[in-house]
Amino acid sequence: MLTETSLVADLRRHHLFSRLPEAALQEVCASANLKRLPAGASLFHQGDKAERFYFLFSGQVKLHRVVCDGQEKLVEVIRAGESFAEALLFTGAPNYPVSATALKASLLASLNGPHYRRMLEQHPSICLDILGTLSIRLHQRLNEIDTLTLANASHRVVRFLYQSQEDDSGVVTLDVPKRLIASKLGIQPETFSRILHRLIESGMISVQRRRIEILDSRGLAAYQD
Structure with missing residues (x-):
């Protein structure tokens, strides 16, 4: 109770x-x-x-x-x-x-x-409210399917960064371990870390512990690897 x-x-x-x-x-x-x-x-x-x-x-x-x-x-x-x-x-x-x-x-x-x-x-x-929420979740799953089937590993990471930023601020806070994010993106943890490192070297993002900041939004959107 x-x-x-x-x-x-x-x-x-x-x-x-x-x-x-x-x-x-x-x-x-x-x-x-x-x-x-x-x-x-x-x-x-x-x-x-x-x-x-x-x-x-x-x-x-x-x-x-x-x-x-x-x-x-x-x-x-x-x-x-x-x-x-x-x-x-x-x-x-x-x-x-x-x-x-x-x-x-x-x-x-x-x-x-x-x-x-x-x-x-x-x-x-009440069912109408529930259907609305379930529809949102379905839309999220469809977006994830698009990401997994249509994008390579780098594009998946870039898309994740854009979708996870706080109110279009360019700041992403990782509130779960990187290995779980990699799993959700359908890539290996070391691949996720390697792509982040490349983006850092390219000057597109900065990483401090669990905080990622997008420094070059236009360059990140056009990133190809």
């Missing part, structure tokens, strides 16, 4: 719950479990039975899967204030298609999927 006032308020601000009547939200909280995961702990594994979805209060969780060649592929990094696995409420998929592992010490709400779906049937207007 989820009872802490501040956590319930965090849940209420999320689009999955913001339009629920108070009584309905209390039902959701009554069927929820609070989970604390240390860094490196698994929440669920690819192929596990999918009956719960999750909201992350604090920390970071990576969603990843093992592909046909046996390598781990990063799908997404979940950050505080985000939900995940809710799409399975609509697909009817019986099993999780990915694994979930804490990157940092994390606090989550584990939510009853079938119960929440029954509540949506009573409040169908």
